[in-house]
Amino acid sequence: MSVRIKLTLSYAGFLMFAGVLLLAAVWMFLLRYVPDRAMLYNPDDRPRNGVFPIRSALLDVFAPRAAAVLAFLLVFGLVGGWLLAGRMLAPLIRITSATRMATNGTLSHRIRLPGRNDEFRELADAFDTMLARLEAHVAEQRRFAANASHELRTPLAISQTLLDVARADPNRDINEIIDRLHAVNTRAIDLTEALLLLSRADQRSFTREPVDLSLIAEEATETLLPLAEKRGVTIETHGNITPAIGSQALLLQVVTNLVQNAIVHNLAAHGTVWVNTSVHPTTVALTVENTGEQLAPELISTLTEPFQRGTERLHADHAGVGLGLAIVKTIVLAHDGTLTLTPRSTGGIRITVELPAMPPHADRQPTRR
Numbered sequence: 001m002s003v004r005i006k007l008t009l010s011y012a013g014f015l016m017f018a019g020v021l022l023l024a025a026v027w028m029f030l031l032r033y034v035p036d037r038a039m040l041y042n043p044d045d046r047p048r049n050g051v052f053p054i055r056s057a058l059l060d061v062f063a064p065r066a067a068a069v070l071a072f073l074l075v076f077g078l079v080g081g082w083l084l085a086g087r088m089l090a091p092l093i094r095i096t097s098a099t100r101m102a103t104n105g106t107l108s109h110r111i112r113l114p115g116r117n118d119e120f121r122e123l124a125d126a127f128d129t130m131l132a133r134l135e136a137h138v139a140e141q142r143r144f145a146a147n148a149s150h151e152l153r154t155p156l157a158i159s160q161t162l163l164d165v166a167r168a169d170p171n172r173d174i175n176e177i178i179d180r181l182h183a184v185n186t187r188a189i190d191l192t193e194a195l196l197l198l199s200r201a202d203q204r205s206f207t208r209e210p211v212d213l214s215l216i217a218e219e220a221t222e223t224l225l226p227l228a229e230k231r232g233v234t235i236e237t238h239g240n241i242t243p244a245i246g247s248q249a250l251l252l253q254v255v256t257n258l259v260q261n262a263i264v265h266n267l268a269a270h271g272t273v274w275v276n277t278s279v280h281p282t283t284v285a286l287t288v289e290n291t292g293e294q295l296a297p298e299l300i301s302t303l304t305e306p307f308q309r310g311t312e313r314l315h316a317d318h319a320g321v322g323l324g325l326a327i328v329k330t331i332v333l334a335h336d337g338t339l340t341l342t343p344r345s346t347g348g349i350r351i352t353v354e355l356p357a358m359p360p361h362a363d364r365q366p367t368r369r
Contacts, residue, residue: 013083239277262290
C-alpha cells in the first residue's frame with residue numbers, strides 16, 4: 001500500500017477507535033446505572049408521572065444510532081484522511097518528481113517549495129542545494145574530461161604524424177624523429193601522472209603527519225634553483241619553523257608547482273620569486289610571489305581550473321600541462337586549507353596557501369629531510 005493509503009487508514013482507524021471509546025464511556029458511566037426493571041411512580045408522591053425507562057429499551061434505541069454514528073465516522077475518517085494525507089504528502093510528491101528528473105539526467109530543475117519553514121521545506125531546500133552542487137560538479141567533470149581528452153589527443157596526434165612522416169620518407173633523419181617522439185611521449189607521461197596525482201589528492205587517500213612548511217619550501221626551491229638560474233630568475237626565501245599537519249609528498253608537490261609556475265611565468269630577464277612562510281594563531285601560511293606581466297582579476301579567478309594558463313602555451317622545458325594550480329587547489333582543499341590568488345600592482349601574482357596549524361599537544365616533530 002502507498003503511504004497515502006496507510007495514512008488514510010490510520011486516520012480513519014484512530015477516529016473509529018475514539019468513537020468506540022466515547023460510546024463505551026457512555027455505556028460505562030450512564031447506561032449501566034439504568035435499572036433492568038420498570039419502576040412505577042405514585043402520582044401523589046412524585047412530581048412526574050409514568051414509567052422510568054429500563055436498560056433494554058434504551059439499548060434498543062441507542063444501538064442503531066451508535067452504529068450509524070460509527071459508520072459516519074468511518075466514512076468521514078476515510079474521506080477526510082485521504083484528503084488530509086494528500087495535502088500533507090504533496091511536498092514529498094514534488095521532491096519525488098524532482099528526484100526522478102535528476103535520475104534521468106536533468107539536474108537544472110529545482111523544487112523551490114513555498115510555504116512555512118517546516119520539515120518538508122528544509123528537506124526541499126537541502127535537496128535543491130544538493131542538486132546545485134551536483135550540477136556544478138558534473139559540469140566541472142565534463143569540462144575536465146573534455147580538456148583532458150584534448151590535451152592527451154595533442155601528443156598522440158603529433159606522435160602519429162611523426163610516425164607517418166618517418167614511414168613515408170625512409171631517408172629522413174631517424175634520430176631527429178626519435179628525439180621529437182621522446183619529447184612528445186614525455187609530455188604525455190607528465191600529463192598522465194598529473195591526472196593521477198589530481199585524482200589521488202581529490203580522494204584524500206594519504207596519511208597525515210607533522211610537517212614543516214619552511215623545510216618543504218627550502219627543498220622545493222633548491223630543486224628548482226637550476227631552472228631559475230637558467231631563466232635568470234632570483235629566488236628569495238624567508239620564514240621560520242612552520243609546523244603543520246599533512247602529507248609531506250603532497251605539500252612538496254604544492255610548493256614545487258607554485259615555485260615552478262612563478263619561475264616560468266616571470267619576466268624575460270632579472271625576474272624575482274619570493275617564497276615566505278609564516279605562523280598565525282590557528283593557521284600556517286605559505287606565500288609565493290613573482291614579478292611578471294600585469295594580470296587582470298577576471299583571469300586570476302580562472303587559473304585554478306584544469307588546463308588553464310595565465311599566458312599563451314609555452315613551447316619550452318617545464319612548460320607544464322595546465323594542471324599545476326588545479327593540483328595545488330585540490331591538495332590544499334584536501335588538507336582543509338584555503339588558496340588565495342591576487343594580482344600584484346607592479347605585475348605578477350601573489351599566491352597564499354593557508355593550512356591548519358599543528359595542534360600544540362602534538363607529540364611528534366615535523367619531519368626534516
